[in-house]
Amino acid sequence: MAAIAYSDIIPAPKALLHDHLDGGLRPSTIVELAEAVGHELPATDPAALADWFVAAADSGSLERYLETFAHTVAVMQTEEGLFRVAKECALDLAADGVVYAEVRYAPEQHLERGLTLDQVVDAVNAGFTEGMAGAAALGTPIRVGVLLTAMRHAARSQEIAELSVRYRDSGVVGFDIAGAEAGFPPTRHLDAFEYLQRENFHFTIHAGEAFGLPSIWQAIQWCGADRLGHGVRLVDDITGTPEGGETVLGRLAAYVRDKRIPLELCPSSNVQTGAAASIAEHPIGLLHDLRFRVTVNTDNRLMSGTSMSREMALLSEAFGWGWAELQWLTINAMKSAFIPYDERLAIINDVIKPGYAKLIS
Ligand SMILES: O=c1[nH]cnc2c1ncn2[C@H]1C[C@H](O)[C@@H](CO)O1
Numbered sequence: 001m002a003a004i005a006y007s008d009i010i011p012a013p014k015a016l017l018h019d020h021l022d023g024g025l026r027p028s029t030i031v032e033l034a035e036a037v038g039h040e041l042p043a044t045d046p047a048a049l050a051d052w053f054v055a056a057a058d059s060g061s062l063e064r065y066l067e068t069f070a071h072t073v074a075v076m077q078t079e080e081g082l083f084r085v086a087k088e089c090a091l092d093l094a095a096d097g098v099v100y101a102e103v104r105y106a107p108e109q110h111l112e113r114g115l116t117l118d119q120v121v122d123a124v125n126a127g128f129t130e131g132m133a134g135a136a137a138l139g140t141p142i143r144v145g146v147l148l149t150a151m152r153h154a155a156r157s158q159e160i161a162e163l164s165v166r167y168r169d170s171g172v173v174g175f176d177i178a179g180a181e182a183g184f185p186p187t188r189h190l191d192a193f194e195y196l197q198r199e200n201f202h203f204t205i206h207a208g209e210a211f212g213l214p215s216i217w218q219a220i221q222w223c224g225a226d227r228l229g230h231g232v233r234l235v236d237d238i239t240g241t242p243e244g245g246e247t248v249l250g251r252l253a254a255y256v257r258d259k260r261i262p263l264e265l266c267p268s269s270n271v272q273t274g275a276a277a278s279i280a281e282h283p284i285g286l287l288h289d290l291r292f293r294v295t296v297n298t299d300n301r302l303m304s305g306t307s308m309s310r311e312m313a314l315l316s317e318a319f320g321w322g323w324a325e326l327q328w329l330t331i332n333a334m335k336s337a338f339i340p341y342d343e344r345l346a347i348i349n350d351v352i353k354p355g356y357a358k359l360i361s
């Protein structure tokens with residue numbers, strides 16, 4: 001089957017679970033905000049800056065990839081900056097055909113110019129509200145939910161977990177930890193995760209990206225993660241391939257598949273950080289064939305020069321996936337979202353299924 005073209009995927013309804021607010025700014029916005037706050041950038045022409053981010057993130061190492069965020073976080077230290085970035089994020093995702101998105105960021109990284117954690121969250125929420133209204137007015141409605149992230153090398157996870165719960169009825173739908181993985185195991189933040197479980201709250205954990213099975217095992221069996229951010233290294237617990245003979249799942253891989261634990265896979269990001277050799281060799285193909293609860297995500301649109309439609313087009317090309325697979329990925333994501341069950345079902349039945357039915361016919 002011929003690959004589905006990028007331009008044909010844009011109108012298809014898409015659901016996105018793993019997208020960083022500070023990894024998706026418009027280059028032109030970074031240039032304008034940097035000038036306003038006096039931050040020096042590696043390039044001041046938006047197109048050159050866009051190229052710089054992709055090239056610098058294309059480093060083969062998560063640690064070096066993360067260094068590029070210094071230039072986005074630097075311009076997100078004021079209420080105006082945060083509001084604008086969130087508003088444009090909602091508009092850009094909607095223009096790409098994303099109908100549901102969970103966007104994450106770490107409030108503790110936005111306090112350098114004196115904002116409080118609450119001011120940060122209020123400014124971002126106001127930006128998303130405005131962006132959603134703008135998208136609806138343009139005929140491309142989107143629902144955005146926020147995940148608050150704590151940085152795994154820092155020590156503020158309990159505080160951020162409490163912040164998340166305080167805002168659970170005001171736009172925040174979940175919690176996450178991110179940052180360098182090696183040397184910072186999820187159990188460092190066990191108190192925060194146990195607190196969230198007692199609060200019946202939802203969380204995902206970046207695990208199995210730059211570190212392997214022990215990180216995934218801790219995230220699920222010690223911390224109780226609802227989903228895995230990346231989780232791509234779970235393939236280390238799978239031997240054989242469907243084509244090359246019998247596939248055997250280790251205990252952890254079998255547990256993840258049996259429990260339908262969602263994997264927030266981010267193909268382009270994984271190639272840049274060295275977690276996968278290429279899109280064609282990305283474990284998403286195997287994990288799809290083995291019927292894991294696979295979802296496809298952007299991670300950082302700016303650093304990867306990507307979008308949901310582009311990630312799907314790359315997968316369609318690499319694995320020959322057609323509309324049926326793209327719909328499957330989208331429904332997997334929507335089933336795994338952190339909003340209430342009835343609201344997830346409404347988006348699946350009223351938006352996603354009719355949208356793909358129209359494209360398939
Ligand atoms: O893919 C990632 N792995 C680990 N940490 C990440 C990734 N992408 C972004 N981050 C970090 C850098 C951001 O500043 C932070 C909050 O969004 O999360």
Ligand SMILES: [Zn+2]
Binds near residue numbers: 018020229299
């Ligand atoms: Zn991420």
